[in-house]
Amino acid sequence: xxxxxxxxxxxxxxxxxxxxxxxxxxxxxxxxxxxxxxxxxxxxxxxxxxxxxxxxxxxxxxxxxxxxxxxxxxxxxxxxxxxxxxxxxxxxxxxxxxxxxxxxxxxxxxxxxxxxx
Numbered sequence: 001x002x003x004x005x006x007x008x009x010x011x012x013x014x015x016x017x018x019x020x021x022x023x024x025x026x027x028x029x030x031x032x033x034x035x036x037x038x039x040x041x042x043x044x045x046x047x048x049x050x051x052x053x054x055x056x057x058x059x060x061x062x063x064x065x066x067x068x069x070x071x072x073x074x075x076x077x078x079x080x081x082x083x084x085x086x087x088x089x090x091x092x093x094x095x096x097x098x099x100x101x102x103x104x105x106x107x108x109x110x111x112x113x114x115x116x117x
Contacts, residue, residue, distance in 0.1 A: 014106065048095055049096050077117065
């Protein structure tokens with residue numbers, strides 16, 4: 001199985017998990033020149049930008065550790081582009097969540113990081 005197919009499978013699992021948590025999934029794999037956001041969702045009043053990270057086991061570190069400052073900055077730039085393009089820049093608060101998938105375990109980090117550039 002290709003890395004891309006594997007990633008899509010875990011993003012689908014993350015989306016199903018988030019739906020059970022009360023999120024409404026709006027988009028998957030939003031791409032632009034600034035970067036990519038795995039999932040964009042609504043939870044309550046929040047527009048939520050979700051990064052999904054997968055690791056088979058903890059041998060190479062926890063999946064959430066891979067969302068470093070550089071990755072956060074790229075996600076933030078992409079989020080700004082998305083909000084401007086969809087004309088929701090001033091209409092709702094947003095936040096950045098991380099879903100970590102390690103083996104069969106799924107962990108959700110709400111408000112995992114703040115907006116940064």
